Amino acid sequence: MSAGSRAFHGPRRRLAGAAAAIAAVIGLTTLSSPGAHAADNPYERGPAPTESSIEALRGPYSVAETEVSSLAVTGFGGGTIYYPTSTSDGTFGAVVISPGFTALQSSIAWLGPRLASQGFVVFTIDTNTTVDQPDSRGRQLLAALDYLTERSSVRSRIDSSRLGVMGHSMGGGGTLEAAKTRPSLQAAIPLTPWNLDKTWPEVRTPTLIIGADGDTIAPVASHSEPFYSSLPSSTDRAYLELNGATHFSPNTSNTTIAKYSISWLKRFIDNDTRYDQFLCPLPRPSLTIEEYRGNCPHVS
Incomplete structure (x- = not known):
């Protein structure tokens, strides 16, 4: 060279x-x-979470709401949709929430803006009658999901592959019914659930059951605990028992319910592993937590 x-x-x-x-x-x-x-992870939404961000009354997203008349729908009783106003982040996962026996959507309305501000479309519904049983409420949750993703004014904001259900009392029992019927659901959160069926081996949806130590209407020993224990060990599952709480604790703003519901929905609807830190290792007993169980298989 x-x-x-x-x-x-x-x-x-x-x-x-x-x-x-x-x-x-x-x-x-x-x-x-x-x-x-x-x-x-194309489903990840919002900034990295912190303890304070998931305990806050509002998350990073501004929220709007729209009323849905019972006359405009079939299969359930109408309700209120809460959704992030942002259109820059693409679509969001969606959650439908049912009230309990004799209750209206107003009893669980606090969850609407609180969850939506964290990056979800949330639909709090009324049921066909206030005395509908869990199996009926399960069908109504699914009917509301179908309306939300197929006909609602916000359907273009929703990723129909990322859906979850929640419910209080008989609505919580209905949440289990919905998850049993539609295994494609990404998350289920029964709140102080009531159901005559105590075993749920068919459920494949990641399920967080929230019970209350002072519940005399759906005592955890005969409802939440056997519900949780009957879920397949192969299913992502957790049981949170609130300390110093009653059957009606989910009817008012509750930071512990919100914190772990947000974490569960984020982890399983959005596949967002940034929220693993709040679910595993298992939360320890505290002033607000009587007990927490889980199998933590979702942690890599």
């Missing part, structure tokens, strides 16, 4: 080496940036 050739290739090698170094830095920066993480 001539001296001229060496003079030419030397600078080229140095330039190539510099380019490779710059590319490596850019690559490392990209891998560590929030955008890259979101690209790995």
Whole structure:
């Protein structure tokens, strides 16, 4: 090789080496940036969570709401849709919530804006009658999901593959019924649930059951605990028993219910592993938690 050739290739090698170094830095920066993480999980929504962010009365998203008349729907009794106003983050997962026996959607309305502000479309519903039983409430939850994703004014904001159900009391029993009927659901959260059926081996949906230590209407020993124990061990499942709480604790704003509901919905509807930290290791007993059980298989 001539001296001229060496003079030419030397600078080229140095330039190539510099380019490779710059590319490596850019690559490392990209891998560590929030955008890259979101690209790995296209369903991830909102900033990285903290203890205070999931305990807050409102999350990072501004929320709007729209009323749905019972006259405009079939299969359930209408309700209120709460949804993030942002259109820059794409679609959101959706959750339908049923009230309990003799109750209206107003009894669980606090959950609407609280969950929606964390990045979900939330539909709090009225049932066909206030005395509907759990099996009927389960069907109504599914009818409401179908309306929400197929006919509602916000259907374009929803990813119909990322859906969940919640409910209080008989609505909680209905939540189990809905999960049993539609295994494609991504999350179920029964709140102080009541149901004559005590075993749920058919449920494949990730399920968080929230009971109350002072519940005399659906005592945990005959409802929430056997419900949880009967869920397949292969199913992502958890049991949270509220401390110093009653059957009606889910009817008023409750930080513990909100904190773990948000974490569960984020983890399983959005596949967002940033929320694993609040679910596993299992939360310990505290002033608000009497007991927490779970199998934590979702932690990698």
